[in-house]
Amino acid sequence: MSALTVVQVGYGVTTQDLGRPGLSDMGLGAAGPADRGSAALANRMVGNRPHAAVLEALLGSVALRTDAHVVAAVTGAPCPVSIERADGRVRGAAAYEVLLLEPGDTLRVGLPKDRLRAYVAVRGGIAVEPVLGSRSWDSLAQLGPAPLSAGDVLPVGPAVRGATATTDGRATAGDGLGVGPWPVVDAVPPPLLPRPGDPVVLDVVPGPRDDWFTPDWRATLTGQDFHVTPDSDRVGVRTTADASLVRAVTRELPSEGVETGSLQVPPAGFPVLFLADHPVTGGYPVVAVLTPESVDRAAQLRPGDTLRFRIAR
Structure with missing residues (x-):
């Protein structure tokens, strides 16, 4: 199983999936991503099923090093994104793009100029141990996988085949046995934001x-x-x-x-x-x-x- 090592954590990063609904009789809320649309988009971009766990990064500011080939995407707050090679070279990247990481690469997500929460998805999902059926951290109940710290190693789950793409970029259905070598898209338009100063x-x-x-x-x-x-x-x-x-x-x-x-x-x-x-x-x-x-x-x-x-x- 491949893994991501947390190189840097800024203002706080948690793991979030669809949450744990249905436990209100125990006094527990569902938790899950605060911005569900952005988390769902990140999962779709890398070919995950909706329940796959993502990272929710407050004001971006997180760096992750991979030990394997990984497909990733960053959505939510429009953060600056870069990929640092093992030899220190840096190549350009961006939020709302599908990112192809090689072993030893470090994905760096910086501080956005506006908005608050960024979402990082990797194909296969973040496979930390679930608590009560969910990989979501609930800050009110203090329940779930703990917020990330530098040095943490995050297992990446096995990819599940959904849609893949042909070499000419056309989407095609998968066979349910694994994951295709190409993402369905290489980028999506970022959301429209209010003009600076507008509510x-x-x-x-x-x-x-x-x-x-x-x-x-x-x-x-x-x-x-x-x-x-x-x-x-x-x-x-x-x-x-x-x-x-x-x-x-x-x-x-x-x-x-x-x-x-x-x-x-x-x-x-x-x-x-x-x-x-x-x-x-x-x-x-x-x-x-x-x-x-x-x-x-x-x-x-x-x-x-x-x-x-x-x-x-």
Whole structure:
């Protein structure tokens, strides 16, 4: 089995797969990638099945040395990417490209200018030992394979044949026995980002507790800029703004189940946007829920970023 050695870790790197849904009766959330779309894209680019584990790197800043031929891809935050040969020579590479690594190569992912989380996939997936059926690190429950440290050795799983490509680049179906020698694509377009200074727009669906707020809650939520506070993490994006949401119902709300993307409103009146490691229950009312695409956008917000909410049609 091939392996990757962690040469450098910057702001924090964890292993994430599709998570461990269905364990809320044990008080455990699903975890998984904060930006599921970017993680899924990385897996598709290298020919993995959806459940393969990837690396989630906060602000990029990770370096991995391979001992075998490896197919890799980096998505999410648009990080600078390079491949360093064993003799020290460096060849160009980029995020959102399929990368072909040779034994002794070091894949270096640098600090992005914007967005927060990068995803590194390798063909075969990161094959660390699962915990309760998942290779996801849950920062709230402190459960799963531990965050990476320099010197860690990460096994790479056996590749599973999906689609391969012919020598002229045309995609063809695999036979289910292994992996083809060519990726289906060599690059994909990076996502469109807001212009510098423009707020990130997040779509929400009202409820389930929007009736716990005064009738002007929609205008308050959608009519002003919100800003991401420094205490945001994989549990949730915490926000502040000029005007807070005002409760119409002031009695205590019994704890109830909450979903990823919920906008829970604590007493200060500024929403907390629940991400992958959110608690399974909450005692503050949820005024609205992000659409799945907006959850991914929220997962890429940095402290200080500006966002606006929009009611989904």
